[in-house]
Amino acid sequence: MIVNEKFSAWVEIEGVAAQEYNAQVKEDGKHDISRSSCWIPSEEGKAFSVHIKDASCTIDTCWVVRVDGVKIGSIFLQPPYRGECERTSCLKTVRVSHTEQRGLIFSKINVTDDEEYLTHTTHHNLGEITLDVWTARYAERTVPALFVQLPNEPVHEKSKKSGTHCIGLGASEQVESTEDDTAHLWNRIKHLATFSFKYRPLELLQANGIVPAPPPVPAPEEDDAEAEEELKGLKRQMEVMQERLAQLEKSRGAKRVRAEPDVAERRTRKRVKVEPKSTFVPGELIDLTSD
Incomplete structure (x- = not known):
């Protein structure tokens, strides 16, 4: 998403640029700030990263990144010393301790029926990734290091935010320990631009008419x-x-089974030997002596 001819930002989901819908850019003449916004589809459990680019990079800039209203980091871009005409950077992991970092993921929102959460206003920025671009100046002092914790406070089931996603943290990764609890400070001077990526499940964006519904399956x-x-x-x-x-x-x-006994009987009769008829007459004497 390009806010003007100089600054641009986009979100990648598992290495692929997220499709943007209903992108708008507005110029705040009173404060001389460019404000851009769009909708992107989110997928539960998928990792994402935030990318930025300064096409001219002629001044020092500080990009403050927030998710669901919580600051998770700042990215600093400085003009190149020679040759290059643009600078890019990205944020895909956050530090949660001196020796541990975790990736950014889309997570399932925690829904409750507890009436206590029905009037909570802490979910105003739920479902939104924002970047504020400032001119900046390096300061010769340090500030406490930022270790990110995302509360994921329950949302009442009757809230218009219920049923959507929120930002969570992925698996833990061990990193080299920081030396102390401080970080170098950049003084923010002038607010230049704001990017807003509003994320929702694809089905919800389609139901609200933000994303075109898939074409119907043609009848045969x-x-x-x-x-x-x-x-x-x-x-x-x-x-x-x-x-x-x-x-x-x-x-x-x-x-065939019934015919087999008859065949066997006929074969048996054929094998019976018939003896020649005897010529012996009863009462006749036979001389058995030889001459």
């Missing part, structure tokens, strides 16, 4: 529908034929 053409019905009819015919074939095979097998 008439020819396709007829072909589909014909295919279903052929499949039913095939199933009937297969069932009939199975019945015929089963019937044929039963007949």
